[in-house]
Amino acid sequence: MADLIVDGGQPIAGTVTPSGNKNAVLPMLCATLLTDEAVTLENVPEISDVDKILAYFERMGSSVTRADDGATLTIQHDFTAFRDARADLPLGIRSAVLLLAPVMVRTGALRFDTDAKGCALGLREIDPHLEILEQFGSRIVNNQPYDIRLETEITGQEIWADYASVTATETFAMMAATASGTSTLMNAASEPHVQALCEMLLAMGARIEGLGTSRLEITGVDRLSGTRARVPDDHHEVATFLAIGGVTGGRLTVNTDVTTHMTLILRQFAKLGLQFETTAHSITVTGWTREIARPYTREMLPKIEAAPWPYFPADLLPQAIGVAVGCNSEIMFWNKIYEGALGWSSELLKFGARVHLSDPHRLIVFGGNSLRPAEVEAPYIIRVVLGLFLAAIQADGQSTIRNADPIRRAHPRFVEKLTELGAQVRWA
Numbered sequence: 001m002a003d004l005i006v007d008g009g010q011p012i013a014g015t016v017t018p019s020g021n022k023n024a025v026l027p028m029l030c031a032t033l034l035t036d037e038a039v040t041l042e043n044v045p046e047i048s049d050v051d052k053i054l055a056y057f058e059r060m061g062s063s064v065t066r067a068d069d070g071a072t073l074t075i076q077h078d079f080t081a082f083r084d085a086r087a088d089l090p091l092g093i094r095s096a097v098l099l100l101a102p103v104m105v106r107t108g109a110l111r112f113d114t115d116a117k118g119c120a121l122g123l124r125e126i127d128p129h130l131e132i133l134e135q136f137g138s139r140i141v142n143n144q145p146y147d148i149r150l151e152t153e154i155t156g157q158e159i160w161a162d163y164a165s166v167t168a169t170e171t172f173a174m175m176a177a178t179a180s181g182t183s184t185l186m187n188a189a190s191e192p193h194v195q196a197l198c199e200m201l202l203a204m205g206a207r208i209e210g211l212g213t214s215r216l217e218i219t220g221v222d223r224l225s226g227t228r229a230r231v232p233d234d235h236h237e238v239a240t241f242l243a244i245g246g247v248t249g250g251r252l253t254v255n256t257d258v259t260t261h262m263t264l265i266l267r268q269f270a271k272l273g274l275q276f277e278t279t280a281h282s283i284t285v286t287g288w289t290r291e292i293a294r295p296y297t298r299e300m301l302p303k304i305e306a307a308p309w310p311y312f313p314a315d316l317l318p319q320a321i322g323v324a325v326g327c328n329s330e331i332m333f334w335n336k337i338y339e340g341a342l343g344w345s346s347e348l349l350k351f352g353a354r355v356h357l358s359d360p361h362r363l364i365v366f367g368g369n370s371l372r373p374a375e376v377e378a379p380y381i382i383r384v385v386l387g388l389f390l391a392a393i394q395a396d397g398q399s400t401i402r403n404a405d406p407i408r409r410a411h412p413r414f415v416e417k418l419t420e421l422g423a424q425v426r427w428a
């Protein structure tokens, strides 16, 4: 595990281009298994989660070529190996669950005994995923390790999920794309990454209606073709760079193709006093008042709530908290998704911040404290490293964030990019 050494108190300014969205590229990579033809993906981030999926493909005899720009990959699978071999799915990444559907579609059988848990945010269920496989005709023959067999032809299903799960919706889309007949999913997730997968499937010839809504209707086609698709920029990274610029007093511009996804996100950061200017292809943070916007309902605590899209994303809550510790008054953060995503907040006390964890889902940040540098311990949660970084970069002097490696799972060249923008930050 590596630590981040951060010298805070310097403005971070300039122009930056974000990386491709990890949570989009992973299902898009897995969906390449649904076609015999080559698929080319652009704007692929160089992150460890992608490396793990590609290593799995290579173990299965697939061809993976990377263009000179490093960000364009062409993938073509040789399904003989998938039928004969039983290579283990990649370990330690949530997106291992995204291989279940395409491997099942391809081979009719799969065995998995893997840690598909990802970030330590609470329980990372596999039930919704296995239920979808079951509804499409699979039977769980054994569960230590899971041995799952397809017992019938894959036919259209009507499913109403318990909740809008990102990866379970992606599993549904990959099962339904070539099923015979029409499938519907109620309570579908609609995050930008779910939309990106559906757009890629459409480009491969799938028939999908309701993209971006909570009801997906997919009519199966006989075969999907190859395609060329662009991984959208990471809206989490866009917001993170803007927040870093804002809290350090730097005028920072992010050039991006996802401005249309940023409306609510910017509105929530604006509640924390950050000021923005937006064009069709860029967002600039122009200032930070440190003032929390007061609700018209005077007896109410100001709040930012995270929930499934189109709410403010749970994966941006730590960054918003990292901004709020430098604000002048109090605000509540409410994570409606995860029950274990706020325990790290006690680390903020080491910076001199005052926070109160009301229950596993709700945190109150009391502003008005001047922050001091600190040595803090990051949990295994990608975006919490960024939240701690946002506190560290505000404090004059040197802070250390221990075990900061999880950011390598989603944010390539993070330290290099910040250094180019004037930050004093390094790995140790």
Ligand SMILES: CC(=O)N[C@H]1[C@@H](OP(=O)(O)OP(=O)(O)OC[C@H]2O[C@@H](n3ccc(=O)[nH]c3=O)[C@H](O)[C@@H]2O)O[C@H](CO)[C@@H](O)[C@@H]1O
Pocket (backbone or CB within 6 Å): 023, 026, 094, 095, 123, 124, 125, 163, 164, 165, 166, 167, 168, 189, 193, 308, 313, 314, 315, 336, 337, 338
């Ligand atoms: C690889 C990938 O894409 N990972 C993302 C994906 O994970 P993932 O697909 O695992 O997340 P889910 O959408 O399934 O939600 C995570 C957990 O939250 C709970 N839950 C969620 C929604 C809800 O309405 N009720 C509820 O209880 C469940 O316990 C669930 O297991 O979506 C999460 C939620 O946006 C993000 O944090 C992850 O970065």
Ligand SMILES: C=C(OP(=O)(O)O)C(=O)O
Pocket (backbone or CB within 6 Å): 022, 023, 093, 094, 095, 117, 118, 119, 120, 121, 315, 382, 383, 410
């Ligand atoms: C929680 C995250 O990822 P994962 O679901 O892959 O652990 C994340 O991307 O912030």
